[in-house]
Amino acid sequence: MRRPPALRDQTRLGGWLAAVARRHAARAVARRTRAAPAPDSPPAPSPEAVFLAAERNTALWRAIDRLPARHRQLLVLLAYRPDLSPLEVAAALGIAPGSLSVLRRRCLATLRRRLTSEGFSYP
Known part of the structure; x- marks a missing residue:
């Protein structure tokens, strides 16, 4: 900083x-x-x-197409409507809320088995 010029009016110090x-x-x-x-x-x-x-995507969609209708509906709801609560997902599927986790586990296990049988592995 350089030295400030002399102020003629002391009331302008704040503005300066x-x-x-x-x-x-x-x-x-x-x-x-810039840096x-x-x-x-x-x-x-x-x-x-x-x-x-x-x-991989083709094989995934082929495997999803071969799933039962309820499993496909579940996957679509989970993928495209992540904002839905478990109660809302269960209501949309017409199942009891307590059955949702069992259905999801079976659905994903079936999907994983089918993809594995086609030579795809899950990390």
Whole structure:
């Protein structure tokens, strides 16, 4: 900082200090934003990764299509309506709320078995 000029009117000291502080703060923010490194963008997936993801998605949807209707409905509700409470999911399926966890466990076990039989593994 440099030495302030002599003030002719002592009543303007507050306004002068506020203006100086505002300019210094603006410069500090400008320096910080210029010095901030640009965020790294994630690398583009390789063609092999794109192909494998497409194969996995195709196999998943094929396995879901072969599930019983109630299991498919459950998966759709869980995937596309995550805001629903367990009571609302059970009501939408027309089952007792206590049966929901059993149905979900059976559904996911069946789906996992079918995908495993096709050569896909779950981490």
